[in-house]
Amino acid sequence: MRTQLKTIGLIxxxxxxxxxxxxxxxxxxxxxxxxxxxxxxxxxxxxxxVKALKEEQEKKMQDLQKWLTTVREDVAKQKTKxxxxxxxxxxxxxxxxxxxxxxxxxxEKLMAIDKNISGVIAKEAQAQGYDIVLSxxxxxxxxxxxxxxxxxxxx
Numbered sequence: 207m208r209t210q211l212k213t214i215g216l217i218x219x220x221x222x223x224x225x226x227x228x229x230x231x232x233x234x235x236x237x238x239x240x241x242x243x244x245x246x247x248x249x250x251x252x253x254x255x256v257k258a259l260k261e262e263q264e265k266k267m268q269d270l271q272k273w274l275t276t277v278r279e280d281v282a283k284q285k286t287k288x289x290x291x292x293x294x295x296x297x298x299x300x301x302x303x304x305x306x307x308x309x310x311x312x313x314e315k316l317m318a319i320d321k322n323i324s325g326v327i328a329k330e331a332q333a334q335g336y337d338i339v340l341s342x343x344x345x346x347x348x349x350x351x352x353x354x355x356x357x358x359x360x361x
Contacts, residue, residue: 239337243349255319
């Protein structure tokens with residue numbers, strides 16, 4: 207019984223020592239970080255690159271719509287059901303390729319814009335000495351809002 211008490215006492219003492227050292231290290235390692243927040247939605251909405259991409263995408267969709275109108279007219283001109291089916295199959299394949307190309311191009315350009323915006327945010331944050339930058343949408347309280355400084359570099 208006595209040896210069990212000694213063992214339990216040593217375990218409690220060991221745990222206390224480990225915890226106190228752990229908390230001490232945590233307290234020493236937790237230096238104050240300079241935190242910035244950025245309203246990413248506002249940055250994206252005011253970006254000329256994003257606006258230009260949206261306009262380009264709208265034009266491509268209008269062109270695709272015009273092409274579809276021509277396709278419908280061509281199909282309507284076919285006299286036989288068999289001719290219509292062949293033409294529809296041909297145009298379906300062409301439409302799928304065109305649509306995929308538009309989506310791929312849009313995604314590539316959007317990724318490039320995102321990379322550019324992220325780079326500007328990182329560069330500006332480093333220039334101002336910030337350690338951490340968070341999206342304003344996820345922060346309830348705190349942090350210095352550097353959105354206006356980022357907007358100046360994005361436009």
